[in-house]
Amino acid sequence: MSAVLTLATAPALPLHSAGKYVAGAYIVFVALILIYVAIMARRLTKTERDLAELRREVEAAQLHEDPDRDLTGAAR
Amino acid sequence: MPLSTYGRGLRGLSLATIATISLALVLVFFYAPLDADQGFIQKIFYIHVPLAIVSLCGFIFGGVLAIGHLRTGDRRWDMRSYVAIHMALIFGVGALITGSIWAKASWGHWWVWNEPTLVSFLIVVLLFATYQPLRFAIEDPMLQARYASVFAVVAGAFVPLNFMAVRLAQQYVHPRVLTLTGGNLPGSMRLTFLISLVGITLLYVTLWRYEMAAKNARMQVRRLRRSLLGDDAVPGYGRSAAPS
Numbered sequence: 001m002s003a004v005l006t007l008a009t010a011p012a013l014p015l016h017s018a019g020k021y022v023a024g025a026y027i028v029f030v031a032l033i034l035i036y037v038a039i040m041a042r043r044l045t046k047t048e049r050d051l052a053e054l055r056r057e058v059e060a061a062q063l064h065e066d067p068d069r070d071l072t073g074a075a076r
Numbered sequence: 077m078p079l080s081t082y083g084r085g086l087r088g089l090s091l092a093t094i095a096t097i098s099l100a101l102v103l104v105f106f107y108a109p110l111d112a113d114q115g116f117i118q119k120i121f122y123i124h125v126p127l128a129i130v131s132l133c134g135f136i137f138g139g140v141l142a143i144g145h146l147r148t149g150d151r152r153w154d155m156r157s158y159v160a161i162h163m164a165l166i167f168g169v170g171a172l173i174t175g176s177i178w179a180k181a182s183w184g185h186w187w188v189w190n191e192p193t194l195v196s197f198l199i200v201v202l203l204f205a206t207y208q209p210l211r212f213a214i215e216d217p218m219l220q221a222r223y224a225s226v227f228a229v230v231a232g233a234f235v236p237l238n239f240m241a242v243r244l245a246q247q248y249v250h251p252r253v254l255t256l257t258g259g260n261l262p263g264s265m266r267l268t269f270l271i272s273l274v275g276i277t278l279l280y281v282t283l284w285r286y287e288m289a290a291k292n293a294r295m296q297v298r299r300l301r302r303s304l305l306g307d308d309a310v311p312g313y314g315r316s317a318a319p320s
Contacts, residue, residue, distance in 0.1 A: 018117040021181035025120040025174040029127070032170050036283065043290055050297050058304055 086285055093282045096275035100268065108268040120178040122269055126276035128171035128197060132235050134164025134280060135204055139232020142225035154221040155319045157228050159287050161207055163280055168201040192245040196238050203231050211317040221319060291318070 104122045111118035138161035145153035175194065180186045188194060210227055214220040261269065 018115060018181060021117055021177050022119045025123055025177045028173045028177070029123050029170055032166060033279070036166065040286065040290060043294075047290070047294050047297060050294070050301075054297060054301050054304070057301075061305065 086282070086289065089278070089282050089285065093275065093278040096271065096278055100272040100275040103268040103271055108265050109262070111265075114182060117178065117181045120174055120181075122272040123276075124171060124174040124178055125269070126273040127167050127174060129273065130276045130280045131164045131168035131171050132197075132200065132239065133277075134160055134167060135200065135235050136232045138164060139229045139235075142228035142232070145221060145225045146229065151217075151221050151319060154225055155291060156288065157225060158211075158319050159284055159291065161204055161228060163284050163287065165201065165204050165207075167276075167280060168197075168204070172198065172201060192242045196242045200235055200238060203234065207231070208317045212315065215315055217319070 100122065104119055108119075108122070110116060111121075138157045141153055141157035141160055145151065145157060175197075176186050179188060179194070207224065207227060211220050211224050214223055
């Protein structure tokens with residue numbers, strides 16, 4: 001609660017000519033993190049796709065070896 | 077190292093990183109006083125300097141991890157070193173861009189070539205920017221790992237030497253606010269800076285572990301495919317700068 005009061009009563013930031021440079025520097029920082037996380041998310045999607053494909057291939061291989069075997073829920 | 081080791085505690089670490097960086101931002105904009113000389117523009121200090129420090133420490137960290145590879149021959153150390161340098165390079169680029177913005181606002185120029193601190197940092201970043209092309213140029217994974225480790229150790233040792241040489245320089249424009257004797261930062265600014273430094277360090281560690289977990293997961297999928305379906309089922313990596 002005191003933290004909220006502190007923020008509420010804090011003076012306005014002096015966003016005159018220096019403001020755009022400070023904002024620019026912090027936006028660069030956030031942008032770098034976001035780009036990195038986006039790249040990692042894309043890689044994670046690829047890994048999940050590879051894993052799903054692997055599961056399908058394993059199931060297909062096991063069915064080929066033993067067609068009578070029930071693989072429902074296997075390799076999950 | 078199994079996947080769970082890198083992934084374990086990552087959620088807590090991520091939350092701690094977010095909390096610390098959020099606290100640092102609140103302190104930067106609502107607690108730390110305006111600098112008497114530079115005014116509001118000095119707020120860039122709290123992001124630029126921690127990024128530069130963590131980047132330089134990351135390069136050294138990469139060199140230390142590379143020693144592990146050269147001593148043991150275990151390529152997992154090479155992977156750790158590769159990720160450490162890769163992350164440090166990203167942080168280094170962040171430090172260069174934020175520093176350049178600060179220079180423009182403060183000195184009126186995007187870059188000042190006669191400033192030893194700036195130029196030496198650029199040299200370090202450019203030196204480590206050659207790390208990836210070096211790896212890419214070597215096709216044999218074993219040779220690639222060994223040469224990259226030697227490079228990481230030598231270049232990592234260059235970082236503190238370069239830093240000391242710059243500190244000894246007589247001519248500089250960069251302010252010296254952080255020294256072993258305490259520097260001249262007031263208490264509130266020092267606290268804000270330290271929280272920012274901890275936040276950026278946590279961010280580095282979190283992203284390092286995040287990337288290690290991701291790389292490890294991909295390698296385990298490949299290994300699993302190879303053991304289950306045979307070598308023919310796994311296409312080769314092709315030439316790559318990343319450890320395989």
